[in-house]
Amino acid sequence: MERVRERDAAAFEGLYDAYHRLVYGIALRVLADTAAAEDVTQAVFLKLWSSPQSYVRGNFGGWISRVTRNRALDVLRGRTAHSGAELPEAVAVDGAMEEAVLANLDAVEVRAALRRLPEDQREPIELGFFSGITHQEIAARTGTPLGTIKTRIRSGLRKLRADLRGTVAL
Amino acid sequence: MNAHDELLDLVAVYALGALPAQDAAHVREHMAICPECSREYARLQPAVDAVARSAEACTDPRNGAVPSELLKARIMKTVRAEAAPRPASAKSRTLWPAYAVAAAAMLIAMFATVLSMMMQSDLRQSREEVSSLTHQLAGEKKYEAAQRIMIADLMSTDAKRYPVSDGEVVRKGERLYIAMHTMPMPPKGRVYQSWTLAAGAKAMTPGPTFMPDKAGIAIVHVPQSAATLAAVAVSVEPEGGSKSPTSKPEFVVKLI
Missing domain, CATH: 2.60.40 (Immunoglobulin-like)
Structure with missing residues (x-):
């Protein structure tokens, strides 16, 4: 990223090659529209190029995932006039640990771990992340008490973390 | 479940990004003063990032679910137009460490020496050949002149x-x-x-x-x-x- 801040096109291309599938995959999952997903991908990378200072520190993969999700949700909300939650793009967490985790995660393994979650935990997690609806809307959509949804989200995330610990140290 | 357990659940929802903006602000304020909730957030954040990472698995080149090469071309066109020019010498310095330059220079010098010796040898040989040919040519010219004189003498009417x-x-x-x-x-x-x-x-x-x-x-x-x-x-x-x-x-x- 330091080289990207110095306007190094080759360094930027390296970042694109490493992360474009992640960015596009998140946008596609949120929008279910390949053309719109490409637009979001382009917007995210050009934002990275024009404002590299928006990334401060920590895990780059996590940061660009949050930026992508928020951007895709903006597009989705523009279609549906829906207002919902956003992820904080800059998060104050243990960057070193997070960096080690995301650098070693394999998308296929992660997806398999997600599928191993109980359905009643996986569903609110995926709805919350990819649909951009609040936990209250999830509760309403699934006909589940709000408190139960919150607990299932936390339990599911902890279980996912524990599951992936077998692959990488979370 | 006590009140703090409920807060920990909210921290998880916040980490997932499924908390309304007003509730999210309250959670951030609480985490700033609650080490336990802050630690919980730090523990769950990588799991949320893992959820995001799972979407990458949806982009399978076998079914065409990947961004087109044209997308990259469009992006890189903009990027290269705004990129800082790269000093040409920086790359060559990186690629040619001092010892490699010295070795290359030595090879070039050796090659030049051998080439020079070969050229001098060739030049000497060429000079000898030129001298021989010149001598041969002079002899042939002399012979040809003698032949012309002989013919003229034999055909001469006053011989x-x-x-x-x-x-x-x-x-x-x-x-x-x-x-x-x-x-x-x-x-x-x-x-x-x-x-x-x-x-x-x-x-x-x-x-x-x-x-x-x-x-x-x-x-x-x-x-x-x-x-x-x-x-x-x-x-x-x-x-x-x-x-x-x-x-x-x-x-x-x-x-x-």
Whole structure:
């Protein structure tokens, strides 16, 4: 990223090659529209190029995932006039640990771990992340008490973390 | 479940990004003063990032679910137009460490030395060849000039001619020729040889040996000056010639 801040096109291309599938995959999952997903991908990378200072520190993969999700949700909300939650793009967490985790995660393994979650935990997690609806809307959509949804989200995330610990140290 | 457990659940929802903006603000304020909730957030955040990462698995090149190459081209076109120019020397410095440069320079110097030696050798050889060819050319020119003079002398109307059997002896000034036009071939193992008798001499001086061609033509330039000779003769001699005539002369022409 330091080289990207110095306007190094080759360094930027390296970042694109490493992360474009992640960015596009998140946008596609949120929008279910390949053309719109490409637009979001382009917007995210050009934002990275024009404002590299928006990334401060920590895990780059996590940061660009949050930026992508928020951007895709903006597009989705523009279609549906829906207002919902956003992820904080800059998060104050243990960057070193997070960096080690995301650098070693394999998308296929992660997806398999997600599928191993109980359905009643996986569903609110995926709805919350990819649909951009609040936990209250999830509760309403699934006909589940709000408190139960919150607990299932936390339990599911902890279980996912524990599951992936077998692959990488979370 | 106590009140703090409920807060920990909210931290998880916040980490997932499924908390309304107003509730999210409250959670952030609480985490700022609650180490336990802050730690919980730090523990769950990588799991949320893992959820995001799972979407990458949806982009499978086998079913075409990948961004097009045109997308990259569009992005990189913008990026390159705004990119800082790269110093050309920076890359070469990186690629050519000092020892490699030194080794390359040494190789180039060695190559240049060998090349120079080869070129000098070639040059020396070429000079020798040029010298040899020049000498050869000079000889050929001299021979050609002698041939032209000989032809001119033989065709000259004011040359003095001494008819002999099968030919003639021609004198043009101090130059003397034996010109045969119907000369038979000598016996096997024999050649014709010319002889000269210097003025005042008692013995014949051996001259060049020669053979007529298939038509019986033979032209011999007598090397001595005609002004110094009393006679010229031709005899049949063994191959290689003789120091004195060993057979009766075919002809003898007196020049005085």
